[in-house]
Amino acid sequence: MSAIANQRAIIDRRALAGAISAAVAEHGMPKARQKVIELLRNALHDGRAEVARRLAEHPSAGHEVAYSQSFLIDQLIRVMHDHVIEDVYPAGNRSSGERLVLIAVGGYGRGEMAPHSDIDIAFITPGKTTAWCEQVIEAMLYYLWDLGLKVGHSSRSLDEMVRMAKSDLTIRTALLEGRYLWGDQELYDEASRRFWADVVPGSQAQFVSEKLSERNARHKRMGDSRYVVEPNVKDGKGGLRDLQTLYWIGKYLHRVKSAAELVDAGLFTRKEYRTFRRAEGFLLAVRCHLHVITRRAEDRLTFDLQREVARRMNFADRPGKSAVERFMQYYFLQARQVGSLTGVFLAHIDEEMASKRRARGLLAGFRQRSRMLKGYRVFGGRIAAPSDDWFVKDPVRLIEVFQLAEEHSLEVHSETMRMATRDVKCIDQAVREDPRANELFIKLLTGRNDPETVLRWMNEAGVFGRFVPDFGKVGAQMQFDMYHHYTVDEHTIRAIGLLAAIEKGEHRVDHPLASEIIPQLGNRRVLYVATLLHDIAKGRGGDHSVLGAEVALHLCPRFGLDEGETELVSWLVRWHLLMSATAFKRDLADPKTILDFVTQVESVERLRQLLVLTVVDIRAVGPGIWNSWKRQLLGDLYELALEQLRLGYKSTRRAEQIAAKKEHVGELLGVNADLIDKLASRFDDAYWIAEPEDIIALNLVHYAAAKELEHKLSIHTEYYAARGATLVTVIGDDHPGLFFRVAGAIHLAGGNIIDARIHTNRAGKAVDNFLVQDPLGNPFKEQEQLDRLQKSIEDALAGKIELVPQLAKRPLARNRADSFEVRPRVDFDNTASGRFTVIEVSARDRPALLNRLARSLFESKLMVNSAHITNYGERAADTFYVTDLLGGKVTTKDRLKGIEAALLDAASDERQRESEAA
Incomplete structure (x- = not known):
C-alpha cells in the first residue's frame, strides 16, 4: 500500500477516528451510532469518488486503482475495529481468550479490489469464540452492512481454521492469500504459522489438481474460449482468475509472497513476469471501469459496456476499425498472453511434480528413454527442441x-x-x-x-x-x-x-x-x-x-x-x-x-x-x-x-420435377393418395415446386378436410422436426392483408416467423405455410403452446383482436441489440425473379418487425408471394417476393420510392427515431 500516492486524499484515518471519538464524547453510545455511520458513509463515498477520479485520470492504471480501493476499505475497517473495542464494547482486562485478529482473505487479501468488490474477512480467535469476541464481530458486521458493503466473513478458532482449511479447497485458497488487517498481530503470526505447518505439507499435489479442475469447470461454464465476444473479465478464460490461479499454485508450492517471486522460483522468466503484470494491470483497469460505470460488482464486458469502457480508456476510431473494436482486440491480445503464460507455467508445474513423484517412487532410478524425431527430442508425448x-x-x-x-x-x-x-x-x-x-x-x-x-x-x-x-x-x-x-x-x-x-x-x-x-x-x-x-x-x-x-x-x-x-x-x-x-x-x-x-x-x-x-x-x-x-x-x-x-442451363425438367414430387407425395399420403388427382388442378406449378413433399401432403389433407366441412378458415399448428420449427398452415379465402394479420397474431402468441410461403390457388383460396420459433429459436412443441398459437390467429382473422393497439401495448423491450447502430435499408431487385419484384429490408431485429413490414406492404397495395426471414444477431434481413395487385412487377421509380419510404418508416424503431429527432 505504500506505493499509493497521497493516501490521505483517499481517506484520512486519523481525522476520521478523531471525528468519531468527538461524536461519541458529545452524544455517548449508543446515541452516537447514527453519527458514526454517517461519518463512515461519507468517508466511503469520498474515498470512492477519489478512486474513480484517479481511474479517470489514469484509465489504464489497474494496479494502482485496485490498491487504492483496498487501502480505502482497510482504513475504514481499522477505524471501525478501534471504535467498537474502545467505545461500543470496551473491555478493561481482557482474558487470554478475548483476543481477535482480522485477516483480509481472497482478492481483498491480495490488496486488489475493484470499487464494488466483495470484502472477505476472516475473524480468528485463539480458542472457542468468547462472548466479547462475538459482540465485537457482530458490531463490525452491522457497521459494514449499514454502509451497503457486501461482506464475506467467517469466524473461527485457530483449530477450526486448520481443520476446515484441510477439508475445503475454497477456504484453503482464501487463507492462502491471507493478509494481516488489524487486531492481534501475534495471533495472526500463529495462524499463518499453523497454516503453513499443518495445512499445506503433503497436500500440494491435491491442491494443484483441485485448482485446475476448478479452473476447467469455470471455463466450461463461461464458454470455454478466451475469445468470446462478451467476456467475463474476472472468471472467463484468459481473465483475472486464470492469473490468480497461477499465483495461488506458485504460492502454495513455493511460498512466494508476490507474483514477482515466481521468477525466482523458476516458473517465469523476467519477460514473462512483465507480461503477467501488464495483462493483470489491464484486466484490473477494465474491471474497475465496469464497476464505476455500473456502480455494482459487474464483471461481464457486455456489448453495451464495451463502447463506454473503450471511450474511458482513450481508444479512438481508425480507418476500417472502430474504437470499441480496437479496444476489444487489445483485450483479446491480453487474454491470449494469459493463455500463453498459463500453458508455460502449468507445464513447468507438471514436470516439477512429476520429477518429485519419480524421486520418491520405487522406480526412482528409472528414466524412460526419449526418442529422436527429425532432430527433435520426443519424451512423454511431447516434442522438444534439442x-x-x-x-x-x-x-x-x-x-x-x-x-x-x-x-x-x-x-x-x-x-x-x-x-x-x-x-x-x-x-x-x-x-x-x-x-x-x-x-x-x-x-x-x-x-x-x-x-x-x-x-x-x-x-x-x-x-x-x-x-x-x-x-x-x-x-x-x-x-x-x-x-x-x-x-x-x-x-x-x-x-x-x-x-x-x-x-x-x-x-x-x-x-x-x-x-x-x-x-x-x-x-x-x-x-x-x-x-x-x-x-x-x-x-x-x-x-x-x-x-x-x-x-x-x-x-x-x-x-x-x-x-x-x-x-x-x-x-x-x-x-x-x-x-x-x-x-x-x-x-x-x-x-x-x-x-x-x-x-x-x-x-x-x-x-x-x-x-x-x-x-x-x-x-x-x-x-x-x-x-x-x-x-x-x-x-x-x-x-x-x-x-x-x-x-445444363436450358433444360430445367420442370414437368418431370413436378411429376416426381407428386409421386413422392402420393407415397406419403398412403390411403389418401387419391387427393392428388382430386386437388392437383387447383394448385399451379409454383406451389408444387416451392413446398417440400411432406408439407404438401399435410396441406392436401387439411385442404380436403376444410373443403368437405365447408370451413371458410382452417388453421393447423404442429411441430415440424425437419426444420426445428413449428409449422403453421392457414387455409381460407384469400384477401389483401391476410399475411400481416397472421404475422401480428403469431407475434402476439409469442412466436417469430422464420420463413413464410404464401400461395393463392386457382380456386382463389389462400394456402399459406409459416415456420415459427420462439424468441430463443426453439419450436413450439407443447399442445398448450400450439393451441395458443392457433387461437391467436383465429381471433385476429375473425376480427376479435384489434392488432394495431394490441401490438402497441407490447413496446420493444430494451435489450442487447440497443448497443448497436443498425440503420434500416431497403433494396429492390427486379432481375432476381422472372415474376416478382424482390424487396430486401435490413433493420434492427426486434419482435413484431415482420408484422410492421408486412402491414406496410399491404398498405402499399402489394401482394406478398413469399417471405424469407434471416437473423444475423442484432440485424434482421427480411426478403419479400411481391407483385402489384394486378400480378405484375413494380418498376416505376415513384412507386418504388414510395414503397421504400413506407418500409423505412416501418423498420425504424423508437430508439432510432429519438436519435434522429435529437
Whole structure:
C-alpha cells in the first residue's frame, strides 16, 4: 500500500477516528451510532469518488486503482475495529481468550479490489469464540452492512481454521492469500504459522489438481474460449482468475509472497513476469471501469459496456476499425498472453511434480528413454527442441515443430513453446517465401489428426501471425455485433477444426451432406486454404470478400498452390457468402434464383467446395447458430443447383420435377393418395415446386378436410422436426392483408416467423405455410403452446383482436441489440425473379418487425408471394417476393420510392427515431 500516492486524499484515518471519538464524547453510545455511520458513509463515498477520479485520470492504471480501493476499505475497517473495542464494547482486562485478529482473505487479501468488490474477512480467535469476541464481530458486521458493503466473513478458532482449511479447497485458497488487517498481530503470526505447518505439507499435489479442475469447470461454464465476444473479465478464460490461479499454485508450492517471486522460483522468466503484470494491470483497469460505470460488482464486458469502457480508456476510431473494436482486440491480445503464460507455467508445474513423484517412487532410478524425431527430442508425448538456439539457427523449424506435433499427435514442450514465442522475430520475409516452410505450413493446415489444436498453439505463440502477416492482422479482432461469438482468428481456427472433423466422419448426423461430399472433392487442400482465408481481410474497410480474394491471389502461390488452385481459392473467398445468402434470403422455388446461382458457380466442383465452406463458416460462428432449418435450406439449394448444372442451363425438367414430387407425395399420403388427382388442378406449378413433399401432403389433407366441412378458415399448428420449427398452415379465402394479420397474431402468441410461403390457388383460396420459433429459436412443441398459437390467429382473422393497439401495448423491450447502430435499408431487385419484384429490408431485429413490414406492404397495395426471414444477431434481413395487385412487377421509380419510404418508416424503431429527432 505504500506505493499509493497521497493516501490521505483517499481517506484520512486519523481525522476520521478523531471525528468519531468527538461524536461519541458529545452524544455517548449508543446515541452516537447514527453519527458514526454517517461519518463512515461519507468517508466511503469520498474515498470512492477519489478512486474513480484517479481511474479517470489514469484509465489504464489497474494496479494502482485496485490498491487504492483496498487501502480505502482497510482504513475504514481499522477505524471501525478501534471504535467498537474502545467505545461500543470496551473491555478493561481482557482474558487470554478475548483476543481477535482480522485477516483480509481472497482478492481483498491480495490488496486488489475493484470499487464494488466483495470484502472477505476472516475473524480468528485463539480458542472457542468468547462472548466479547462475538459482540465485537457482530458490531463490525452491522457497521459494514449499514454502509451497503457486501461482506464475506467467517469466524473461527485457530483449530477450526486448520481443520476446515484441510477439508475445503475454497477456504484453503482464501487463507492462502491471507493478509494481516488489524487486531492481534501475534495471533495472526500463529495462524499463518499453523497454516503453513499443518495445512499445506503433503497436500500440494491435491491442491494443484483441485485448482485446475476448478479452473476447467469455470471455463466450461463461461464458454470455454478466451475469445468470446462478451467476456467475463474476472472468471472467463484468459481473465483475472486464470492469473490468480497461477499465483495461488506458485504460492502454495513455493511460498512466494508476490507474483514477482515466481521468477525466482523458476516458473517465469523476467519477460514473462512483465507480461503477467501488464495483462493483470489491464484486466484490473477494465474491471474497475465496469464497476464505476455500473456502480455494482459487474464483471461481464457486455456489448453495451464495451463502447463506454473503450471511450474511458482513450481508444479512438481508425480507418476500417472502430474504437470499441480496437479496444476489444487489445483485450483479446491480453487474454491470449494469459493463455500463453498459463500453458508455460502449468507445464513447468507438471514436470516439477512429476520429477518429485519419480524421486520418491520405487522406480526412482528409472528414466524412460526419449526418442529422436527429425532432430527433435520426443519424451512423454511431447516434442522438444534439442537446444536453446535451435530456432535461431533455422527459423523454418518454427513451422516444422508444429507440423510434426500435428502429424504425430504430440504436445509441444513448454520450454519449446517459450523458445518459439521468444524467437518468433526470426521469421522474416525470406522465411515466409521459403518453399520448405510453406510446404510444412500447408501440411499442418491440412493435417488429418488435429490441425485445430496445433494451429491454436501456433497462433498463441505468435508464429502463425508472423508467418502469415495477413492472418496476424485479424488476430484477436472482434466484430462488434451479436452474430459473431468469437474473434476472427478464433472463428477461422474453429472452422478449420470443423472441416477436419467432418472429413473424419465425426459430424455425420449434423452434416450428412457435407460428410458425403468431402470425399468427392477434386482438391481438399483448396478447401482448407479457402477456409483459412475466407475472413482474412476483415477490418480493412470495404467488402472483406472482395479484398480477401485479392489476398488469396497473392498468398496461394507462396503456399505452393498452382494457378488453377489459386483461382479456385480466390473464387471461394470472393463468394463464400453467396450460398448462405441465396439459401436464406431467396425463394428457391423461383427458377431464376437457381439459374442466377448456378451462373455464378459454373461447376460441380465449385458447388461442392462452396457447400462445405458455407457449412463450416456458419457452424464456427458460435453455439446455436447452426440449426436444422439452415441445413435443410442449404441442402435444397445444393440439390437444385446440382441438377441444373448436370442438365445444363436450358433444360430445367420442370414437368418431370413436378411429376416426381407428386409421386413422392402420393407415397406419403398412403390411403389418401387419391387427393392428388382430386386437388392437383387447383394448385399451379409454383406451389408444387416451392413446398417440400411432406408439407404438401399435410396441406392436401387439411385442404380436403376444410373443403368437405365447408370451413371458410382452417388453421393447423404442429411441430415440424425437419426444420426445428413449428409449422403453421392457414387455409381460407384469400384477401389483401391476410399475411400481416397472421404475422401480428403469431407475434402476439409469442412466436417469430422464420420463413413464410404464401400461395393463392386457382380456386382463389389462400394456402399459406409459416415456420415459427420462439424468441430463443426453439419450436413450439407443447399442445398448450400450439393451441395458443392457433387461437391467436383465429381471433385476429375473425376480427376479435384489434392488432394495431394490441401490438402497441407490447413496446420493444430494451435489450442487447440497443448497443448497436443498425440503420434500416431497403433494396429492390427486379432481375432476381422472372415474376416478382424482390424487396430486401435490413433493420434492427426486434419482435413484431415482420408484422410492421408486412402491414406496410399491404398498405402499399402489394401482394406478398413469399417471405424469407434471416437473423444475423442484432440485424434482421427480411426478403419479400411481391407483385402489384394486378400480378405484375413494380418498376416505376415513384412507386418504388414510395414503397421504400413506407418500409423505412416501418423498420425504424423508437430508439432510432429519438436519435434522429435529437
